[in-house]
Amino acid sequence: MTGNRNAALHFVDRHVDEGRGDKVAFREAAGQRRSLTYGALARRSDLVAGALARADIRPEERAACILLDQVEYPEIFWGALKAGVVPVALNTLLSTPIYDFILRDSRATCLFVSAELLDVVMPAARGVDSIRQVIVIGGAAPEGAIAYEDFLQGAKPGPTRVVSDDECAFWLYSSGSTGQPKGVRHVHGALKATADTYGAQVLGIREDDTVFSVAKIFFAYGLGNAMTFPMSVGATTVLFNGRPTPQVVTEILAQERPTIFCGVPTLYAATVHHLEKTGVPAGDLRLCISAGEALPGEIGNRWRDLWGVDILDGVGSTEMLHIFLSNRPGDVVYGTSGLPVPGYELRCVNEDGQEIVPGEVGELLVRGASAAEGYWNKRDKSRATFEGEWTRTGDKYEVTPEGRFVYCGRTDDMFKVSGIWVSPFEVEQALIAHPGVLEAAVVPQRDEDGLEKPKAFVVLKDGVDAAATVDALKDFVKARVGAWKYPRWVEVVPDLPKTATGKIQRFKLRESAPEKEHA
Structure with a gap:
């Protein structure tokens, strides 16, 4: 394809060109009430790109992002993409030794960190020689660091770097459910690929939607929910930077009135228990989705009884960026993971690599445009996971005669x-x-x-x-x-x-x- 395929042009600047500059893209929940329009996001991300260039953070270098879900996050993420710098979205709940490992492993040259996380992050960052700049969001910067607004002050808006769909855009680190986290590299074209498939053809997300995701932006699932999908159509995202307890989530659903709610099974289970005792508030939900782990059918049924809205249980992975297998509106069968998302091909194979028949259990493989280009500095693991166009998920499934997929467990858990x-x-x-x-x-x-x-x-x-x-x-x-x-x-x-x-x-x-x- 010709032209500049930088994802920031599609997800940010396009909305200004199409007349949505004054539309609120992000607003913060729980009393903070700060908001960010698409126009302001375009301007502020340009400043981030310019400030990165002024600080000599160069294209293809990594910018570690240890950030709470706050309005500065999309400014930094899309500003880095505009500059050709690779943002590395990191879990905000890790320990100092794990941050030390990841910062060294990624060879990050700069670090964006929320002030609330400094006590855990800075002891790791100070020992990493590759980091040349630490930028603190939302508070005073310690010695050797700079406050975010000071970092932007006086910067000239940077030009948006010309890239192809296949150029590396950002990294995520796997959640480490089975051990040490791995750097997963994603390209610019992968973001639009997930929006064009799951976002458009399963969610059917609209410009008038408001989305609230309890999964944070650093998680592949949360990145799609809170940024990729709403920003693909000019919708609005509600951000919450705290711990999503059942009580808090219920309050946000009542106060912010999202139309799409994105949860995880653990939270759904706890919230159902909470609501069965306290009652269900008024709300505007039209869709609820779940991923991260398979949703127990019992929880889906009880949630529907409470809200009158089904949960669309789906399966995705950090390696595939978002959901590629899902139930869909009007076609929900609890206890199954649904059907392949349009744009993805799936197959289940036995230990000999042969496709299974109904009644057998096999490992799930997936093919689609959002697949990562590989793991950072993990060649053997990359070769074992990414087999040509196919990605091994590590999940075990049965396939029903009707073609629905039934989750059995992780390969290592069976x-x-x-x-x-x-x-x-x-x-x-x-x-x-x-x-x-x-x-x-x-x-x-x-x-x-x-x-x-x-x-x-x-x-x-x-x-x-x-x-x-x-x-x-x-x-x-x-x-x-x-x-x-x-x-x-x-x-x-x-x-x-x-x-x-x-x-x-x-x-x-x-x-x-x-x-x-x-x-």
Whole structure:
């Protein structure tokens, strides 16, 4: 294709050219009430590009972004793209040693950081030789850093760098649900690819929509929800920089009146429990979506009963940038991940690489234009994941005769009992269906004979008697999914280990489970 394919032209500047300069693109929730129009975003992102050039942050160098969801985030992200600098969107809930690892791994030359995060981030940043500039948003800058407004002061608007669709635009780091995070490199064309497929053909997002995503911008799912999709049509996004508790989320749904709500299964489950006690406020929801982990059907049904709106459960990944498999409006079957999103091809293969037939379980592979170009400095992992045009997801699925995909678990989470594959997710859904259970995770544990059997970790609802519930859960699961699949051990825990994006870290539960224990 000819011409400048810089994604910022399509997602930012185009709206000014088409007369939406005064339309609010972003507004902050929970009393802050700052907002940013498309016109202001175009001007401010130009200033960011100019300030980066003035600071000698050069094209293709990395700008680490450890930022809360606030109006400066889109200014910085799109300004970096305009300058040809590669923003690296980082999880805001990591520890200092992990930031040290990622900053060194990415070789970032500058760092944008929210003031609230300085105490955790700066001890890591000070030891990274590649970082030449630290810019602080929303507060005073410590010695050796500069405040964001001072960084922009006096900068000349920078020109938008001419790039192709295939030039690297930004990085994300995998959420680390199975170990050390990996740098995932995405190209300019991938952003529009997700908007043209899931955004347009599943969500059917419109200019008059208002979107609220509890998944933060640093997460691939949140980046699409909060920026790519609304900005593809000139819609408005509600940003919230705090922790999305059920009470806070309910208040935002009532006060900000979004039409599209983007959640994760853990939050949906907790919010359903909250609303069943407090009641449902008035709202304007027309669509709700979920990703990050498979949504238990029980939660989807209860949410629909409360709001009168289905949850469109879907599957995406950091490597594919957003959702490529989903239920869709008017065609929701809870307990399944739906059908391929238009523009993507999917197949499930067995251990020999042969496509499975209904009733079998295989690994899911996907092909589509939003695939990452690879992992940073992880050649073996890149070759194992990106096989030509196909990307291995690491998810195990069944395919029904009707062509719907049924999630079984991560490749590393599946295990056999009596020679038969057991899906942790299937057992977890059965556990969550019990009225006393809020959350559940299932992992294999070896019994006294050295054979693997399911062990369940459960979070109970407030006021539920633990002893009585644990005794009842085994028979409850037997009746729902089969005698051999029931958990031989049930441990009540206050919470489950999760990534910041809501994925249960089952590998941590496996590590905590002893090798042998009497049933």
